[in-house]
Ligand SMILES: C[S@@+](CC[C@H](N)C(=O)[O-])C[C@H]1O[C@@H](n2cnc3c(N)ncnc32)[C@H](O)[C@@H]1O
Ligand SMILES: Nc1nc2[nH]cc(C(=O)O)c2c(=O)[nH]1
Ligand code: SF4
């Protein structure tokens with residue numbers, strides 16, 4: 001069977017109701033958002049309906065393996081970490097992601113979800129900390145932002161704007177004010193890795209007295225831009 005035929009067959013026949021397509025499960029230092037620095041197990045779900053120009057995980061768009069929930073939970077448990085981050089690809093593109101998140105919460109983990117902001121987050125377990133992107137124009141995917149998602153954020157969640165240039169920054173500042181984002185939850189501004197100089201973004205945030213939290217991808221400082229880290 002060729003890889004393409006196998007992929008099509010797997011996509012058509014997820015045998016059990018509790019299977020998800022997984023690109024990788026790995027143990028690393030959380031490099032982004034509120035839980036930055038904590039030893040964390042990452043569960044990266046395969047597939048994404050978006051194509052952000054600067055995406056650093058294109059390898060998660062295709063392939064992966066169908067894994068059932070019990071097997072995923074068992075592998076996560078094997079690392080003995082308190083924190084779990086469910087990411088992708090776009091995790092919410094697989095409906096069973098909601099069951100995975102609930103099972104991880106039931107098991108007692110601190111659970112974070114990295115999501116694009118383009119898919120409905122209303123069904124996500126309230127115990128999960130959502131880290132929701134708002135895609136700026138430089139991503140090429142700003143039209144996909146599902147603004148109704150803002151109503152489902154709580155103070156434990158975070159909104160993240162990943163910015164490629166000054167035009168993206170100006171867009172994000174306008175959205176911050178328009179939607180009173182900082183009154184809803186923590187707002188993260190992060191430079192696109194290798195595109196916008198981190199110091200430049202830091203200076204803009206300070207000059208404008210913005211109530212946002214600057215963030216850099218810590219794992220890339222530690223290990224570079226490699227899969228599974
Ligand atoms: C790979 S995405 C997966 C989750 C989901 N699809 C999303 O976009 O949030 C995880 C996080 O990495 C960020 N990211 C991806 N490529 C990046 C890059 N080149 N520089 C900085 N952040 C990046 C995304 O914006 C997102 O916040
Ligand atoms: N170390 C590490 N931290 C991360 N936080 C969010 C990640 C992601 O790809 O969603 C990520 C990742 O890929 N690696
Ligand atoms: S939504 Fe996330 S995974 Fe999908 S292309 Fe954009 S950054 Fe990559």
Ligand SMILES: [Mg+2]
Nearest residue numbers: 056057087229
């Ligand atoms: Mg990543």
